Amino acid sequence: MKFERYGAGIARGMVVTLKHLFRRPVTTQYPEERLTVSRRIRGNELIWDRERCTGCATCAKSCPQGAIRIVTSPGEENDYIVEEFRVDSGYCIFCGLCVESCPYEALFMGYIYERARYRRRELVLSKEELLTSEKKQPSGYARPKVEAALPPQTLLLDRDGVKE
Amino acid sequence: MVIKTEPFVVNIGPAHPSTHGVFRMRATLDGEVILDIEPVFGYLHRGIEKLAEERTYTQIIPLTDRLDYLASMSNNLAYVLAVEKLAGIAAPERAEYLRVIMAELQRIASHLIGVGAFLNDCGAFMTPILYMIREREKILDLFEMVSGQRLTYNYMRIGGVSHDIPEEFLPALDKFIKGMPGFIDEYDQLLQENEILLARSKGVGILSGEQAINISASGPVLRASGIKWDIRKVDPYSIYDRFEFEMPTGSAGDCYDRYRVRVEEMRQSVRILKQAVEKLPPGEVRSEVSHLVRPPAGEAYGHIESPRGELGFYLVSDNSIAPYRFHVRAPSLLNLTALREMVVGWKVADVLAIFGSIDICMGEVDR
Amino acid sequence: MSLFDPGLNPSAYYPGTLPPEWPGGYWIHWGVFVVIILAFVLLMAMGFIWLERREVGRFQARLGPNRVGPFGVLQPVADAIKVLTKEDIIPAKGDKLVYWLAPVVAFVPALMVFAVVPFQDGALLADLNIGILYVVAISSVSVVGVFMAGWSSNNKYSLLGAMRAVSQVVSYEIPLGLSILGVVVLTGSLSLNSIVEAQHIPFILLQPLGFLIYLAAAAAEINRTPFDLLEADSEIVAGFHTEYSGMKFALFYLVEYCEVLAVSVIVTTLFLAGWKGPLLPPLLWFLIKVFGVFAVIVWVRATVPRLRVDQVMAFAWKCLLPLALINLLITGIQVLVWPEILPWAAVFLNLAIMVVLILLWSKFFKLGGGRVEV
Numbered sequence: 001m002k003f004e005r006y007g008a009g010i011a012r013g014m015v016v017t018l019k020h021l022f023r024r025p026v027t028t029q030y031p032e033e034r035l036t037v038s039r040r041i042r043g044n045e046l047i048w049d050r051e052r053c054t055g056c057a058t059c060a061k062s063c064p065q066g067a068i069r070i071v072t073s074p075g076e077e078n079d080y081i082v083e084e085f086r087v088d089s090g091y092c093i094f095c096g097l098c099v100e101s102c103p104y105e106a107l108f109m110g111y112i113y114e115r116a117r118y119r120r121r122e123l124v125l126s127k128e129e130l131l132t133s134e135k136k137q138p139s140g141y142a143r144p145k146v147e148a149a150l151p152p153q154t155l156l157l158d159r160d161g162v163k164e
Numbered sequence: 165m166v167i168k169t170e171p172f173v174v175n176i177g178p179a180h181p182s183t184h185g186v187f188r189m190r191a192t193l194d195g196e197v198i199l200d201i202e203p204v205f206g207y208l209h210r211g212i213e214k215l216a217e218e219r220t221y222t223q224i225i226p227l228t229d230r231l232d233y234l235a236s237m238s239n240n241l242a243y244v245l246a247v248e249k250l251a252g253i254a255a256p257e258r259a260e261y262l263r264v265i266m267a268e269l270q271r272i273a274s275h276l277i278g279v280g281a282f283l284n285d286c287g288a289f290m291t292p293i294l295y296m297i298r299e300r301e302k303i304l305d306l307f308e309m310v311s312g313q314r315l316t317y318n319y320m321r322i323g324g325v326s327h328d329i330p331e332e333f334l335p336a337l338d339k340f341i342k343g344m345p346g347f348i349d350e351y352d353q354l355l356q357e358n359e360i361l362l363a364r365s366k367g368v369g370i371l372s373g374e375q376a377i378n379i380s381a382s383g384p385v386l387r388a389s390g391i392k393w394d395i396r397k398v399d400p401y402s403i404y405d406r407f408e409f410e411m412p413t414g415s416a417g418d419c420y421d422r423y424r425v426r427v428e429e430m431r432q433s434v435r436i437l438k439q440a441v442e443k444l445p446p447g448e449v450r451s452e453v454s455h456l457v458r459p460p461a462g463e464a465y466g467h468i469e470s471p472r473g474e475l476g477f478y479l480v481s482d483n484s485i486a487p488y489r490f491h492v493r494a495p496s497l498l499n500l501t502a503l504r505e506m507v508v509g510w511k512v513a514d515v516l517a518i519f520g521s522i523d524i525c526m527g528e529v530d531r
Numbered sequence: 532m533s534l535f536d537p538g539l540n541p542s543a544y545y546p547g548t549l550p551p552e553w554p555g556g557y558w559i560h561w562g563v564f565v566v567i568i569l570a571f572v573l574l575m576a577m578g579f580i581w582l583e584r585r586e587v588g589r590f591q592a593r594l595g596p597n598r599v600g601p602f603g604v605l606q607p608v609a610d611a612i613k614v615l616t617k618e619d620i621i622p623a624k625g626d627k628l629v630y631w632l633a634p635v636v637a638f639v640p641a642l643m644v645f646a647v648v649p650f651q652d653g654a655l656l657a658d659l660n661i662g663i664l665y666v667v668a669i670s671s672v673s674v675v676g677v678f679m680a681g682w683s684s685n686n687k688y689s690l691l692g693a694m695r696a697v698s699q700v701v702s703y704e705i706p707l708g709l710s711i712l713g714v715v716v717l718t719g720s721l722s723l724n725s726i727v728e729a730q731h732i733p734f735i736l737l738q739p740l741g742f743l744i745y746l747a748a749a750a751a752e753i754n755r756t757p758f759d760l761l762e763a764d765s766e767i768v769a770g771f772h773t774e775y776s777g778m779k780f781a782l783f784y785l786v787e788y789c790e791v792l793a794v795s796v797i798v799t800t801l802f803l804a805g806w807k808g809p810l811l812p813p814l815l816w817f818l819i820k821v822f823g824v825f826a827v828i829v830w831v832r833a834t835v836p837r838l839r840v841d842q843v844m845a846f847a848w849k850c851l852l853p854l855a856l857i858n859l860l861i862t863g864i865q866v867l868v869w870p871e872i873l874p875w876a877a878v879f880l881n882l883a884i885m886v887v888l889i890l891l892w893s894k895f896f897k898l899g900g901g902r903v904e905v
Contacts, residue, residue, distance in 0.1 A: 009357030010835060016354040017291065017590045017834045026298055027594045039330070040312040062455055064223035095226035095318045100326065101455055109312070141312045142327065152332060155305045156298070157339050172687075196840065197903045287837030289756060294591040360757055360836045509902040513760070513839045 039150040045110035048130040052106035055080030059098035067092040090123035108138030185526025208530040216490035229316035232528040237270040238470035240320035246466025246477040251459035258447040259324035268433040274471035278523035285520035324450035365419035369506040369518035383473025389417035395469040419521040496524035564656040576788040577607040590833040619777040629683035634782035637676025641789040662723035674700040684774035693771040702847040707748040709855035713741040713862040727805035735802040740885040753790040756832040795824040
């Protein structure tokens, strides 16, 4: 193996590294700065709209893991009353097939991704914890109306320059 | 007086410092020279082929994401093509173009990690891999915009793609396409002509063309040994026969050629992306297929050119909602069988350079 | 007349170097300088750790540590506290005395190098008239510490790593010494103070080839990239300091930075005219030059991959050694036969010779063996 290129190869490489010394670094100082996530993010929880849900359990049937458990009982006006709706968000793989398959648009994916807990049983979401509220922002995955209202995503392409 | 020496066995253990996953090699050394090497894998076996027999065809798609986790879109695409072949479903035009765009973006992202990990194993102290990860972040941002996740996308569906692209996707993709050739030139300037990299990788770990064909290698490993074989040209799937691109081949089959083939493939992928974006037609992105697809009884084999080689899915159906047999032809596993021939006779420091240049992903090898 | 008699004035031994009005005699001078050198070395080593991590971060398009203290300045302190609170493990079957002594034997020579380095005009601990020979001799003692560490760990991988380190260091001693001889021939004296005094133009211009050879050989001595196969992350052995933890490991880590500090200081003294410079005070020029040399060493580390062990050996014996001999020959000829071409004509002549030699060597020498038939 000869010492080809007479040392010029190493010199060219060092010029590239030197140029990087004068560029802005691409680090984001988490947790002081947070980037806006995508409008369609499949975040770490599920949000359930009780008014629209009819208890058809299509979501439970389309989950690959079987993480959704629904127990219903027949009601008066020929509909179902949902007694138990439990999602084990520790077992869920956040694929979004349940949200896609709901025919009444009653299930949404969450928008936040910081849901770490100290105990595994706190990851299981029961019926009350799944309900929509003002504090929980649903994400726009498979829900175009919600997607249109969310802010756009921050992209690294906008912050790091385009080289010609 | 003759000093008695004997070879000893050393374990290059499952916890690698480099980014290849849990893989174990038992090497027999004589001083620094390797006499024999025995790969031991199976540490990441999750039983995906068996799990797939109990899930419906649509539910298997998130499962295939996790096979080769660095190239999820390619896995999804190969599986969906296999099911469409089995059930006789066609995808609309816009969906085909979107599939090509996603697959080529994924190829660039996977090659960035592959090349970066190889350069890291050669000792370049994280600088090239961090530059490449910065570019990969841009691609992952694009994927997050479309599908909502950054690693396991679950984007392709049987009969098309799951969602249409949002309106800020195409301007961002244009920005990326304009900037990427400049960044690839920067990587070349950093390390292509570096004498130490040439000394470490030229002529090291040679796999001849005939050996490569005998072990059923595919992908950049095969093309670097001089054989012109790319599934996109030889057996075009989806709409790849409408794009023009070249197939970079090497000549010597050593680590340096494999590295160069991957970098040139990145350039060709940018070329395909440019053409696909220009020709993207309007329309719908998903044909009317129910969630519980019930293909007729039979078998089908759908294969694509994934970044690591030829990825194929073999499906046997018995007219129910779940497949009867689901088998993955993993390119990393077959490329890995050449490791012993390539490594014997070299020194310990070369083992990791050669292993990094094959570019495997343990999720595929173990399934 | 013994040196250990406190009342004696040693300027009889070292004429003209000790400032004659120093009160209290030799031992006060020695005590003050020992304190200064210890403070300098420890503070600068911490500053180097900080500078390296920030600079490598900026080369890689990211920030370095910036959480502990403003700009992360207290990061080495945090590392030291972390390392002190770790458990001190001693291998059961290893040689305990050797295990305990190894970091000490590796660390002390790195400190002793600073005794002969001039910080300012005449401000050094001892102006030995064999200055640079002392430096080369002392710095090769620390490899004994490395070997002791490898042996006493009772671990065959550590022993392999230590033997590789010893062979590498010993091979690079020779080009190191020969490249320094060029500077010595130009000055006419081995004492470091006289070398700095004699540099009316910095010797890097007069000895470009010597500078490059010294930098490469010194980088190999202290196990820096591209010769850092001991600390390589992707090798199977973790080197000679596998079995060390806690403060002993911290001492090895400190040894590495003290040695790189020593190399930077020696390069500044020999090739960059030490403390000389216009306008600013001499100590500030000295610090600027030392940091500059270190910045170049870190720059090389951030860019360049590492060599394999047989390539490292081939580089020392087949490339650096002949080049160093030729450099010495040419410098000798210039000083003896042609003293009037010094200094400026010699600059261009030496630069041209360096370019020709590098081109010749690149064409004809082979870096390391290939595949071995098994």
